[in-house]
Amino acid sequence: MEIKDKIVPLLQEQFPETNFEVTDFRGDLKIKFDASLIVPVGNFLKQHDELKFNMCEDVTAVDWATKKKRFTIIYHIYSLENKFRLRLACDVEENHPHIESVVPVWKSANWYERETYDMYGIKFDNHPDLRRMYMPEEYEYYPLRKEYPLMGIPGDLTLPKK
Amino acid sequence: MEKLTKDDVHPSIVKALLDQETNITFEDALENEMILNMGPQHPATHGVLRVLLRLDGETIVAAVPDLGYLHRGYEKMAENMSFYEFIPHTDRLDYISPPANNTAFCLAVEKLYGIEAPVRAQYIRMIMTELARITSHLVAVGSLAMDVGALTVFLWCLREREKVLNSYDIICGARFTTSYTRIGGVAADMPDEAIVIIKDFIAQFEEKLDEAERLLNTNRIFVERLEGVGVISGEEAINMGLTGPNLRGSGIDHDLRRANPYMLYDQMDFKVPVYNEGDSLARYFVRADELRESCKIILQCLDKMPKGEIMLNSPKKVLPRKTEIYTKMEELIHDFMIVNFGVKPPVGDIYSAVENPKGELGFYIVSKGEGHPWKMKIRSPSFCNLQSLGGLIKGHMISDVVAIIGSLDPVMGEADK
Numbered sequence: 417m418e419i420k421d422k423i424v425p426l427l428q429e430q431f432p433e434t435n436f437e438v439t440d441f442r443g444d445l446k447i448k449f450d451a452s453l454i455v456p457v458g459n460f461l462k463q464h465d466e467l468k469f470n471m472c473e474d475v476t477a478v479d480w481a482t483k484k485k486r487f488t489i490i491y492h493i494y495s496l497e498n499k500f501r502l503r504l505a506c507d508v509e510e511n512h513p514h515i516e517s518v519v520p521v522w523k524s525a526n527w528y529e530r531e532t533y534d535m536y537g538i539k540f541d542n543h544p545d546l547r548r549m550y551m552p553e554e555y556e557y558y559p560l561r562k563e564y565p566l567m568g569i570p571g572d573l574t575l576p577k578k
Numbered sequence: 579m580e581k582l583t584k585d586d587v588h589p590s591i592v593k594a595l596l597d598q599e600t601n602i603t604f605e606d607a608l609e610n611e612m613i614l615n616m617g618p619q620h621p622a623t624h625g626v627l628r629v630l631l632r633l634d635g636e637t638i639v640a641a642v643p644d645l646g647y648l649h650r651g652y653e654k655m656a657e658n659m660s661f662y663e664f665i666p667h668t669d670r671l672d673y674i675s676p677p678a679n680n681t682a683f684c685l686a687v688e689k690l691y692g693i694e695a696p697v698r699a700q701y702i703r704m705i706m707t708e709l710a711r712i713t714s715h716l717v718a719v720g721s722l723a724m725d726v727g728a729l730t731v732f733l734w735c736l737r738e739r740e741k742v743l744n745s746y747d748i749i750c751g752a753r754f755t756t757s758y759t760r761i762g763g764v765a766a767d768m769p770d771e772a773i774v775i776i777k778d779f780i781a782q783f784e785e786k787l788d789e790a791e792r793l794l795n796t797n798r799i800f801v802e803r804l805e806g807v808g809v810i811s812g813e814e815a816i817n818m819g820l821t822g823p824n825l826r827g828s829g830i831d832h833d834l835r836r837a838n839p840y841m842l843y844d845q846m847d848f849k850v851p852v853y854n855e856g857d858s859l860a861r862y863f864v865r866a867d868e869l870r871e872s873c874k875i876i877l878q879c880l881d882k883m884p885k886g887e888i889m890l891n892s893p894k895k896v897l898p899r900k901t902e903i904y905t906k907m908e909e910l911i912h913d914f915m916i917v918n919f920g921v922k923p924p925v926g927d928i929y930s931a932v933e934n935p936k937g938e939l940g941f942y943i944v945s946k947g948e949g950h951p952w953k954m955k956i957r958s959p960s961f962c963n964l965q966s967l968g969g970l971i972k973g974h975m976i977s978d979v980v981a982i983i984g985s986l987d988p989v990m991g992e993a994d995k
Contacts (some may be wrong), residue, residue, distance in 0.1 A: 442692065473962075474942065523819075531961075559651060564654075
């Protein structure tokens, strides 16, 4: 049995009451589930003897510009042993978007989550050092949100004093 | 030089640098720990990387890298242009190895479209990618040597790189910003003249590389400045998300060309160099060995490369040739539609990653069935590799910082996107 077919049954066995929405597009396996479960699911996937998703490659978000479930947080995790990449997805709401940080599970998520916070304004709860990644600290906007104009907002950056 | 005052460093960065008990002062450096600002215009930081160092004497207690000085908002721009229009921008990500980025991006879009380039185009792409790996590692090795004081090797490496850039010039008309690949193939066929140049280059390269290595590997100053400096264990390297030569320098045998073969890498015979020490010297050795492996791959590609088409024949998805646009109505219509509205992919999201010289370069593309991506995330290796910098330089001297940055080989164009 291939690793791809194993993941979902194992997850369902561990979390029987959760609804896992599975999509397989162009060979990429994506599993969508409730945002409150991201840390336990991450821990399970990392520590399971067969799966061993030990590397977090990327954390990002998608802004769907809709009223409900505005953002989706996307995690790309990789199992070096099985040479397999998995995508996790969790929806969060527009009003006070927040999700539990996965830094305790994968250390490398630290900067990825900071970048996502910088670009989308999503708060990662219990993140050790949640600062802006690229933009200045006092910047008020989140540039990758869909309402932010492509040309930028004139006068949004204070120039350094002479 | 002007003295750094408290207002120059943002309070949040100061907070990240300090833990609670520490008493910090910006005035009296002899009595206390002090904060030193390195970059963003320091020549050894390979671009515009800024690192804030908290020092006890000359020893680094804590370090906070500060990114964003080259942030151009490529992900935002990508959402507002068609896939074709974004190809030139990929040149400016990792500007030491543009053809590798071009290939990575086109492979991602092709995965989304569900098409594949013809065999000859794939061979040409592989040759270009490996040439890019050679140029990138030459710059990495050369500038690492320069950072620790060996200027000769830097000049030698750049001389060799020049020869590769000359072959780029013939193949795609540009020495640096190549924009060579197209979705579904490559822009132009590889002329025989270029093949001769590449073969000549490889024939003499081995010897030149030996020469440079003799200067470095037996040089006590070079070895002692790198050996045991910036050590990261294999487990920690995985945990920090290191990829590419930096991961293989820590004893983890992971190369996407082997692990998840793309293009025709599964038919190639090459070794994946792995060193177990995990220090800066091991990372240098990995790069030096990869230079030789890349030459092997290029020679195999040149042998096996068949004649044939270089662009896929799929009129609704791939730009037609210029000669056909000028003479045929159908092609003109397709060209008009593709240029103005882009090619409409199916709804869905894909992630495609390749082994770039610096590590894993991935593109995550979300499509809503429009000619431009709804979202595009660039997973750049330099950004992820830099994350380990703070931990690596802890406990070392200031002079080791440049050696460690050089051995991690970040490119800020890619880290800042």
